[in-house]
Ligand SMILES: *[C@@H]1O[C@H](CO)[C@@H](O)[C@H](O)[C@H]1NC(C)=O
Ligand SMILES: *[C@@H]1O[C@H](CO)[C@@H](O)[C@H](O)[C@H]1NC(C)=O
């Protein structure tokens with residue numbers, strides 16, 4: 001029985017790998033395993049036995065086919081290919097409730113998509129809070145033969161950063177959806193390539209073992225004098241990070257798959273859902289090793305510094321530096337975070353400026369709210385909920401009454417709303433309404449940050465748009481003025497990204513062209529914030545989408 005199911009796949013594999021425009025086949029078993037990434041043993045969701053999962057390597061223009069076997073026994077899954085625009089394959093975006101029904105236990109689902117753009121991307125679960133359970137990994141897409149990058153290096157290494165809780169994703173999500181509210185709290189540890197260090201002396205019994213090889217620090221080995229490209233990606237569920245290599249500056253050259261005008265930093269701010277490439281030269285005293293460190297910023301850190309070892313050959317890779325771990329900039333220095341956001345510009349030789357005018361402005365106020373006592377996040381007073389029938393199926397197949405048909409609000413009362421105070425009336429409403437965009441129109445989106453429910457508190461939110469890269473045309477402190485501020489937009493050399501942060505009490509503006517037929521989620525990449533309603537959905541040109549594959553259907557009102 002199993003053989004019959006697997007055989008055609010392998011036949012296809014040997015056939016297609018011999019033809020041009022390569023197709024990369026991956027066969028993934030998704031299963032729970034006991035893992036100790038920070039020395040503390042916990043049930044983690046693994047891919048082929050590991051967390052992080054295998055890295056997907058491909059060349060621009062290749063097709064990636066991932067055959068996912070859900071072996072979780074009693075739990076659904078969906079996997080999102082973050083940064084891949086899914087041009088022509090909107091059903092492969094992996095967003096449960098938006099582009100597909102969840103993959104049931106025991107089922108096999110095939111994702112197939114073209115990686116049309118070189119760069120560093122990620123994949124991760126997009127169902128409930130499964131990302132925090134360990135279901136994530138990297139995608140590296142290289143340029144076609146003959147094309148060269150605007151920077152040089154001797155070799156290429158990757159680091160995927162994460163925060164980690166010992167509580168299960170179920171316990172975390174139960175707290176968030178309970179009365180009284182139970183916040184997830186700060187992470188127990190920070191992971192670099194799936195390795196962290198929890199202090200086992202505070203744990204009774206045998207579930208934490210400081211000498212378990214699974215939690216040995218990750219080692220980045222370098223040869224003195226050589227130059228390295230480090231691809232750095234963050235899949236955190238909550239934390240914003242500052243990343244640094246003790247004693248070494250880094251030149252930022254790529255952000256979310258786009259070349260940037262090089263900037264030199266001693267520490268790099270990176271938010272959940274972002275990827276960067278930095279160039280590092282192994283030009284320091286080679287007689288010792290150095291720390292690579294990640295620290296929490298924008299929330300008061302309560303988690304020890306996460307670290308890896310930056311090992312100069314031929315020193316022993318595991319020889320820990322005798323210096324103290326670097327702490328980086330102050331956690332609450334939001335001015336320096338905004339400075340990095342504003343310093344990033346398109347690389348002059350790869351500048352693809354945005355359309356000069358936009359057809360629509362969508363101004364999105366980010367607030368923390370209460371609905372019937374439950375703590376939620378909202379956008380323009382609407383706290384997002386996912387429908388039971390995925391939008392892509394509902395819209396393409398004209399299934400009626402499966403989500404709120406009232407258009408989601410384009411603005412809020414920006415003239416009178418005070419972003420520096422908790423909302424005077426915190427009562428928001430639930431909705432699964434969406435934004436319908438005119439196909440091929442140019443849309444400006446402005447994220448407006450505000451005070452949370454607590455006095456003098458505003459958080460950083462990294463927002464991720466599916467199906468697109470957008471131009472980051474502006475950032476500002478305070479309240480965005482739709483009359484004045486668009487005049488200051490950078491339409492000359494803005495960077496293109498798929499994820500951008502909005503800093504406390506500030507705004508961030510971006511522009512994109514609604515030219516990718518499909519239905520696309522746009523949400524805060526903090527897993528618990530999206531879970532609590534911090535997201536919206538954009539539809540564009542859905543009737544131009546080709547025939548939907550039956551494998552995405554079967555839930556809600558969708559029939560196979
Ligand atoms: C680990 O925890 C123990 C007991 O709680 C404490 O004495 C020790 O200082 C901690 N070690 C570190 C490195 O924090
Ligand atoms: C901890 O892990 C090491 C290495 O795997 C093993 O030798 C040791 O027995 C373990 N200690 C405990 C208490 O399980």
Ligand SMILES: *[C@@H]1O[C@H](CO)[C@@H](O)[C@H](O)[C@H]1NC(C)=O
Nearest residue numbers: 247248249250264265266284
């Ligand atoms: C890093 O850059 C700063 C500012 O440009 C410079 O002062 C410092 O010397 C550099 N450090 C190293 C190790 O190159």
Ligand SMILES: *[C@@H]1O[C@H](CO)[C@@H](O)[C@H](O)[C@H]1NC(C)=O
Nearest residue numbers: 300301330331332333334335
């Ligand atoms: C930042 O936080 C520290 C404590 O962690 C505090 O001493 C300092 O005043 C804060 N700075 C600002 C600008 O709020």
Ligand SMILES: *[C@@H]1O[C@H](CO)[C@@H](O)[C@H](O)[C@H]1NC(C)=O
Nearest residue numbers: 370371372373424425426427
């Ligand atoms: C908000 O809603 C609650 C019911 O959940 C109600 O008791 C309260 O009066 C409302 N607050 C305001 C300011 O209307």
Ligand SMILES: *[C@@H]1O[C@H](CO)[C@@H](O)[C@H](O)[C@H]1NC(C)=O
Nearest residue numbers: 380381412413417425427428
């Ligand atoms: C949200 O809705 C409540 C209740 O209708 C209202 O009082 C409040 O002003 C609204 N807030 C915003 C930001 O629109």
Ligand SMILES: *[C@@H]1O[C@H](CO)[C@@H](O)[C@H](O)[C@H]1NC(C)=O
Nearest residue numbers: 355439440441442513514515
């Ligand atoms: C979208 O708009 C651009 C610029 O106006 C135009 O060049 C392109 O042909 C349009 N594409 C479609 C599919 O209408």
Ligand SMILES: *[C@@H]1O[C@H](CO)[C@@H](O)[C@H](O)[C@H]1NC(C)=O
Nearest residue numbers: 420421422453454455456457
């Ligand atoms: C908030 O900040 C203001 C001004 O900085 C201060 O007057 C007020 O006491 C603070 N409130 C709280 C609850 O910390």
Ligand SMILES: [Cu+2]
Nearest residue numbers: 461524526529
């Ligand atoms: Cu958020």
